Amino acid sequence: xxxxxxxxxxxxxxxxxxxxxxxxxxxxxxxxxxxxxxxxxxxxxxxxxxxxxxxxxxxxxxxxxxxxxxxxxxxxxxxxxxxxxxxxxxxxxxxxxxxxxxxxxxxxxxxxxxxxxxxxxxxxxxxxxxxxxxxxxxxxxxxxxxxxxxxxxxxxxxxxxxxxxxxxxxxxxxxxxxxxxxxxxxxxxxxxxxxxxxxxxxxxxxxxxxxxxxxxxxxxxxxxxxxxxxxxxxxxxxxxxxxxxxxxxxxxxxxxxxxxxxxxxxxxxxxxxxxxxxxxxxxxxxxxxxxxxxxxxxxxxxxxxxxxxxxxxxxxxxxx
Amino acid sequence: xxxxxxxxxxxxxxxxxxxxxxxxxxxxxxxxxxxxxxxxxxxxxxxxxxxxxxxxxxxxxxxxxxxxxxxxxxxxxxxxxxxxxxxxxxxxxxxxxxxxxxxxxxxxxxxxxxxxxxxxxxxxxxxxxxxxxxxxxxxxxxxxxxxxxxxxxxxxxxxxxxxxxxxxxxxxxxxxxxxxxxxxxxxxxxxxxxxxxxxxxxxxxxxxxxxxxxxxxxxxxxxxxxxxxxxxxxxxxxxxxxxxxxxxxxxxxxxxxxxxxxxxxxxxxxxxxxxxxxxxxxxxxxxxxxxxxxxxxxxxxxxxxxxxxxxxxxxxxxxxxxxxxxxxxxxxxxxxxxxxxxxxxxxxxxxxxxxxxxxxxxxxxxxxxxxxxxxxxxxxxxxxxxxxxxxxxxxxxxxxxxxxxxxxxxxxxxxxxxxxxxxxxxxxxxxxxxxxxxxxxxxxxxxxxxxxxxxxxxxxxxxxxxxxxxxxxxxxxxxxxxxxxxxxxxxxxxxxxxxxxxxxxxxxxxxxxxxxxxxxxxxxxxxxxxxxxxxxxxxxxxxxxxxxxxxxxxxxxxxxxxxxxxxxxxxxxxxxxxxxxxxxxxxxxxxxxxxxx
Numbered sequence: 001x002x003x004x005x006x007x008x009x010x011x012x013x014x015x016x017x018x019x020x021x022x023x024x025x026x027x028x029x030x031x032x033x034x035x036x037x038x039x040x041x042x043x044x045x046x047x048x049x050x051x052x053x054x055x056x057x058x059x060x061x062x063x064x065x066x067x068x069x070x071x072x073x074x075x076x077x078x079x080x081x082x083x084x085x086x087x088x089x090x091x092x093x094x095x096x097x098x099x100x101x102x103x104x105x106x107x108x109x110x111x112x113x114x115x116x117x118x119x120x121x122x123x124x125x126x127x128x129x130x131x132x133x134x135x136x137x138x139x140x141x142x143x144x145x146x147x148x149x150x151x152x153x154x155x156x157x158x159x160x161x162x163x164x165x166x167x168x169x170x171x172x173x174x175x176x177x178x179x180x181x182x183x184x185x186x187x188x189x190x191x192x193x194x195x196x197x198x199x200x201x202x203x204x205x206x207x208x209x210x211x212x213x214x215x216x217x218x219x220x221x222x223x224x225x226x227x228x229x230x231x232x233x234x235x236x237x238x239x240x241x242x243x244x245x246x247x248x249x250x251x252x253x254x255x256x257x258x259x260x261x262x263x264x265x266x267x268x269x270x271x272x273x274x275x276x277x278x279x280x281x282x283x284x285x286x287x288x289x290x291x292x293x294x295x296x297x298x299x300x301x302x303x304x305x306x307x308x309x310x311x312x313x314x315x316x317x318x319x320x
Numbered sequence: 321x322x323x324x325x326x327x328x329x330x331x332x333x334x335x336x337x338x339x340x341x342x343x344x345x346x347x348x349x350x351x352x353x354x355x356x357x358x359x360x361x362x363x364x365x366x367x368x369x370x371x372x373x374x375x376x377x378x379x380x381x382x383x384x385x386x387x388x389x390x391x392x393x394x395x396x397x398x399x400x401x402x403x404x405x406x407x408x409x410x411x412x413x414x415x416x417x418x419x420x421x422x423x424x425x426x427x428x429x430x431x432x433x434x435x436x437x438x439x440x441x442x443x444x445x446x447x448x449x450x451x452x453x454x455x456x457x458x459x460x461x462x463x464x465x466x467x468x469x470x471x472x473x474x475x476x477x478x479x480x481x482x483x484x485x486x487x488x489x490x491x492x493x494x495x496x497x498x499x500x501x502x503x504x505x506x507x508x509x510x511x512x513x514x515x516x517x518x519x520x521x522x523x524x525x526x527x528x529x530x531x532x533x534x535x536x537x538x539x540x541x542x543x544x545x546x547x548x549x550x551x552x553x554x555x556x557x558x559x560x561x562x563x564x565x566x567x568x569x570x571x572x573x574x575x576x577x578x579x580x581x582x583x584x585x586x587x588x589x590x591x592x593x594x595x596x597x598x599x600x601x602x603x604x605x606x607x608x609x610x611x612x613x614x615x616x617x618x619x620x621x622x623x624x625x626x627x628x629x630x631x632x633x634x635x636x637x638x639x640x641x642x643x644x645x646x647x648x649x650x651x652x653x654x655x656x657x658x659x660x661x662x663x664x665x666x667x668x669x670x671x672x673x674x675x676x677x678x679x680x681x682x683x684x685x686x687x688x689x690x691x692x693x694x695x696x697x698x699x700x701x702x703x704x705x706x707x708x709x710x711x712x713x714x715x716x717x718x719x720x721x722x723x724x725x726x727x728x729x730x731x732x733x734x735x736x737x738x739x740x741x742x743x744x745x746x747x748x749x750x751x752x753x754x755x756x757x758x759x760x761x762x763x764x765x766x767x768x769x770x771x772x773x774x775x776x777x778x779x780x781x782x783x784x785x786x787x788x789x790x791x792x793x794x795x796x797x798x799x800x801x802x803x804x805x806x807x808x809x810x811x812x813x814x815x816x817x818x819x820x821x822x823x824x825x826x827x828x829x830x831x832x833x834x835x836x837x838x839x840x841x842x843x844x845x846x847x848x849x850x851x852x853x854x855x856x857x858x859x860x861x862x863x864x865x866x867x868x869x870x871x872x873x874x875x876x877x878x879x880x881x882x883x884x885x886x887x888x889x890x891x892x893x894x895x896x897x898x899x900x901x902x903x904x905x906x907x908x909x910x911x912x913x914x915x916x917x
Contacts, residue, residue, distance in 0.1 A: 217429035224383055224424075225444045225525065226417035229409075239434050314434055315509045 004311055012304045019296040020073060024066050027289045079290035084282060089290035092275060099173060100271035103194065103263065104256040106187055111195035112249070115202025116242075122203065123210040123241075124233060135207070138200035150193045150266035157189060171268040190267045194260055198252060202245055210241035243313065250306030251299065258295025326401075328565045329359040329382070329533055334395035336374070336381050348392065351377040353589040355395075361532065364559060364566040366580030366597065368573060368612070370833035371804075374589040375569045379535045382567070383422050384412040399533065418448040421526035425538035427518035431510040437521045438506035441490035442483065444528045449481035493524040498554060515696065516547035520554065527558055534559070535567045540575060540906075544695035544860065549904040552578050571833060573616050574906030577601060585609050615838040617863040619890065619905060648722065649683035650854050651707065651740075651822060656680040656716035658702055676702040678878035680716070686821065689848060689855035691869035691886075693862055693901070699878040700858045704826050707856065708742050709733060721821070738768050741815035745827035747807035751799040757810050758795030761785065764817040784813040789843060805836035812843065816851070823847075824856045829864060841867055862905055866890055874898045 036053035044052070053059050057068055072078035079089035118138070122131045141149075156162050158169025167189050174182040213219065214237050222236045223229075259273025272291055279287035311317045336352040352374040359365050367375045380386045382397050384404060397404040399419060404412065424430040432440055481489075487506070494502035497520040510518055519539065526534055536555065540548040556579055559566045568580055576583055577597060584594035585608065593606040604610045658677040677699040684690050692700040705711040707718055709725055718725040720736055728736055741764075744750040751760060761781045764770075771777040782792030788809040799807055808828060815823060825844070829837040841864065848855055859865050865872055866886060873883040874897065882895040893899045 217424060217426065218432045220385060221424060221430045221522075221525075222432070223385055224416055224422045226413045226415070226447050227443065228413065228447075236432055240432075316433060316511050 004317075005308055008304050008307045012300045015300050016297060017070075019293065019300075020070060021066070023289050023292050023296075024069055027285045028065065028069070029062060073293070079293065080286035082279075082287055083284045089286050092287060093272060093290055093294060096270055096272045096275045098175060099269050100257060100259055100264070100273065102176060102183065102187060103190055103260055103269060103271060104253060106191040107194040107198070107256070107260075108249075108253055110191055111198035111202060114195065114199040116206055116238075116245070118199070118203035119206025119210060119245075120233065120238065122207040123214065126211065131207075135204065138203050141196045141200035142204075144197070146193060146197060146262040147266050149196060150190070150263055153189050153193050154266070170266065173267070173269045190263050190269060193266075194256075194263045202248070205248065206241060206245050209244050210237055213237050213241040216240075239313065243310065246306055246309060246313070250302040254299030254302035255295070257298040257302075259291065325360050327358040327398075328361045328363075328400055329567070330396070330398040331358070331378070331382070332356050332396040332398070334378065334381065334397060335393070336377050336386060337392045338386075339390055339392070351589055352381070355586070355589070355591055357584055357591065357594065359533070359565045359567060361565055362559070362563050363582065364568060364580045366568045366570065366576035366583045367586055368570055368576055368583060369586035370571060370612075370835060372588075373586040375586045376537050378586075379422070379537050379567060379569050382533075383416055383420060383535065384409075385416075387412075414448070417444055417526075417531075418529045419531055420533040420535065421529070421531040422535040422537065423519070423522050423526045423539045426542040427515065427522045428510060428542075430522055431518060433510055436507050436509055437494075437513070438487060438490050441493060441506070441521070441525055441528060442486040444525045445486045445489055446481055446483075448529045449486070490524075490528075493528055494521070497521070497524045497527075497558075498550070499524075514547075515543050516550060519543060519547075519551055523551075523554065523558070527562060527564075530562055531564060533565045533567065535569070537569045538571065539568070541570070541572065545862070545906075546695065546900060546904040548575075548906065552906060555579060572906065573601075573613060573834075578906045585612065611835060615834040617838070617841070617861070617867045619863050619866060619902065621863070621867065649719075650686040650688075650721060651684040651856070652717075652719040653683070653703075653707065654681045654717040656703065656706060656718065657714045658699075658706055658711060659714055675878050677706065677713075680875070680878070680880055682873055682880065682883060684822070684854050684856060686854055687848070687852045688871070689857060689869045691865035691872040692856065692858045692875055693860065693865050693872060694875035695860060695901075698875040700875050701826050703875070704742070704824050704856065704858050708740060708824055709736060710742075734768065738764075738818040739820055740822040740824060741818065741820040743808070743811050743815050743823065743825045743828045746831045747804055747811050748799075748831070750811060751807055753799055755798075756795065757785070757790075757797050757799065757802070760799075760810060761795070761813045761817055764814060768818050770818060780817075781813075784817055785810075787816065787847070788813045789839075803836070804832050805839060808832060808836075808840055809843065812840075812847070816847070820853070822854045822856065824858075826858045827860065828857075830859070830861070837864070844868060862890075862901060874901065 036049050036056060036058050050059075057065055060068075072080075077090050079093070081088055082092065085092075118134050122134045125131050154161060154169050157164055157166045159165040159167065159172075160169045162169065168182070168186045169189070172182070172186040174186055176183045210233075214233070219232060219236055222232045227236075257272075259271055259276050261273035261277055263269070264271040264273040265277065272294065276288060276291040278284075279291070334352055334355045335350065337348040337350045340347040340349055355374070355378055357365065367378065369375045377386060377391075381391065381393065382399075382404065384407075386393075387409070393405055395405070399415070404415070407415070431437065491502045491506055494506060499505050499517055499520050505513070505517070510521070513521065519542075523539075534555075539555065540551050543551060552575060555566070558564070559579075566579065568576065570576060580597050582595065583597045583600045584591045585600070585606070586592070587608055593600065593604065593609050600609065601613070604613060656677055657675065657679055659675045676697075680699070680703055682690060692703060694700050702711065706713050707720075707725070709728065713726055716726075720740060723732070723736070725736055755763075758778070758781050761784055762771075762777055765777055765780060771780055778795070781795050785792055785794055790806065790809050790813070794802075794806075794810075799810070802810065811828075828844070829840050832840060844855070844857075845868065847853055855868070857865060857868050869886060871883065871885050872889045873880045874889070874895065875881070876897050882889065882893065882898045884894070889898065890902070893902060
């Protein structure tokens with residue numbers, strides 16, 4: 001088991017190195033507009049550009065630049081400075097991260113609870129009206145775009161513009177440490193909107209996977225032992241059926257921590273997604289580069305966690 | 321036999337039908353039609369029949385396990401006087417795993433792969449550990465009181481059997497079913513145990529609560545023959561020791577002969593004949609029973625004539641292989657070796673690769689049939705795959721018609737594939753379900769560029785299908801429309817299409833019922849005789865190999881331990897392992913004076 005974990009971790013490090021190299025090539029080697037010129041401003045003289053170029057180290061050989069860049073990222077978590085505000089990218093991201101984590105964590109809890117519950121009930125009550133209703137509803141939420149769902153939620157429930165003003169609307173985000181009550185209130189709608197689509201996907205996924213596992217021979221054995229049906233389904237069925245859900249969960253959480261762009265925009269939540277979005281529209285490469293690296297880090301870490309929990313859940317995986 | 325003892329299980333006029341979705345209210349599959357039998361305490365009844373005869377459904381219905389599939393039940397199943405079909409789900413559950421328990425066919429599939437075997441055993445023990453459990457289902461409570469009682473039961477159950485006691489009992493059980501080092505094995509996962517040990521765990525689980533009736537559904541069909549013998553002995557011992565009644569469901573008449581006092585033969589949902597085992601075996605009344613007994617290949621069957629190696633029929637498209645010279649072997653294998661190492665950059669290097677094939681050598685003359693027998697994991701299938709170049713050998717030499725197979729590439733490899741064809745074990749998964757039989761059989765003709773003209777190709781496919789005993793019109797059908805035996809005929813037709821000189825058959829009849837098996841074996845014999853085919857026949861079944869092959873090689877742990885002409889190997893086996901294999905065949909010691917006569 002220890003060997004397995006170490007192997008996974010080494011792969012993760014290798015993967016992150018590759019992502020670093022790729023973002024470096026993408027943002028520092030390939031851009032047609034020269035970074036130094038962008039940084040120096042439109043009207044800079046060739047001398048000023050050369051100066052900036054020297055200051056940024058852009059006149060050094062590529063491999064030296066990459067080495068310096070990698071060293072900065074790994075040793076000092078130095079992601080460079082914004083072209084516009086000259087603020088440190090790492091600092092900017094650190095400011096935005098709590099909102100993104102709040103959004104992703106709460107939504108994950110909601111969609112997991114809802115998705116698993118609906119999936120199990122649908123599988124157990126297969127081909128009943130309950131199953132049909134749940135799967136029909138799931139299809140609806142999978143098809144509905146997040147921004148549309150967000151707007152509908154705001155028009156219905158937001159305190160400022162809603163028909164039934166129950167919850168704080170867009171732009172009400174407050175930090176957890178500043179005011180826990182307001183933090184909670186401001187996130188309920190974004191959580192629900194973000195979770196809806198995921199819950200629907202997970203419910204369908206789990207239903208299918210559980211139906212497959214419930215058809216396996218060892219489920220018949222469990223029943224032949226005289227176990228209660230609840231135990232047969234939860235302890236014998238769900239344990240095996242949850243595997244594909246965990247795979248997808250790792251990817252989804254990783255992706256969301258890199259920023260839930262649409263929901264952040266609709267609810268005006270100052271998260272990493274918004275930061276990235278604004279940086280893209282302004283061609284602020286260091287920020288884009290930083291957020292891409294961060295997203296990659298989250299996805300790689302989430303996948304390692306998935307792999308390890310796989311080995312925990314399925315002893316046969318440890319052999320591979 | 322004696323009417324004095326009250327029967328334990330009485331099945332009376334039992335019918336089981338399953339609704340077929342989309343066929344309207346009348347659409348139903350009648351799996352069991354009016355079956356009746358009784359079982360006394362301590363009696364062993366064998367129910368034999370081929371697939372689809374309703375024997376498993378009968379057993380599952382007795383366990384109450386067909387209810388949730390929407391089975392429509394009629395008749396009675398009485399266990400110690402109580403009608404099981406009238407019990408509600410909760411009452412039935414308290415009997416399952418308690419008064420009546422079941423052992424299933426494939427222990428790898430039947431055990432939960434994600435939990436340790438100890439956990440699964442403890443679960444079985446604790447599920448029924450409430451005190452005074454024998455009369456629990458007989459108590460009838462008002463519906464309102466049920467919940468309160470259920471809650472109280474949970475408490476008493478905890479009191480009755482702690483986890484630690486259950487674990488100690490589980491270790492005892494593992495010890496009882498003959499698992500070495502039970503204290504260590506209790507923490508093993510099913511995949512860490514061998515097939516035989518898994519089935520022992522399964523049996524330990526079934527006898528955990530000392531049931532009065534043990535139902536075994538093909539308990540040894542997934543096991544090797546030596547392991548099968550051990551498991552059958554264990555079942556017999558346990559049955560006597562615990563005084564259980566045994567309901568033994570199997571397709572294998574040898575297994576019945578070993579264990580059962582009485583036999584019921586089922587066909588198409590009905591019992592066609594029943595009686596004491598001895599009588600049924602010695603003097604079967606029904607033609608079906610006689611046919612079934614005849615179809616089973618046995619070690620003491622009269623030997624069939626050797627197939628003459630002279631071809632009488634044109635094998636079709638002539639191969640462009642150089643003919644093997646007189647006295648030249650068609651296939652020659654020397655010092656063949658193949659290991660499987662853990663893969664991946666970071667895979668642990670410490671482990672030696674598993675040596676699946678370790679220095680195998682043999683020669684096969686044109687038109688000869690060589691059997692490769694051995695138990696699971698002995699390397700017989702790997703050898704077949706190496707010969708076909710489906711795998712690449714690590715070392716050794718394979719010469720087919722004088723050419724070194726291991727060095728073949730591109731076009732010459734394609735020529736090998738024309739000259740040597742393979743038939744696989746499972747005709748259900750080895751045919752593409754989305755292509756018609758005709759397309760499947762025609763494919764080798766297209767691939768090897770043997771028949772350009774469409775009409776000629778269609779004619780050839782028709783001929784091939786007729787050669788294997790199907791109709792030319794079957795070319796338009798899909799595999800799902802065919803039975804297992806018909807599918808294996810299609811697989812044979814496909815293999816014959818390019819006109820091979822060698823047929824490699826890997827367990828070609830293991831997935832088939834005995835009567836179908838007999839037909840396919842007869843067909844193989846005829847094809848050998850008519851087409852002069854050489855045959856490399858891989859099987860775990862010594863009796864089948866004896867029927868088909870001229871010479872037999874016995875494999876163990878990647879090596880050939882004995883290779884001898886058929887008569888010599890079966891009558892004067894030299895190697896101790898060959899002797900052990902022969903002795904383990906169920907029913908081997910039984911004489912059969914008049915059966916099938």
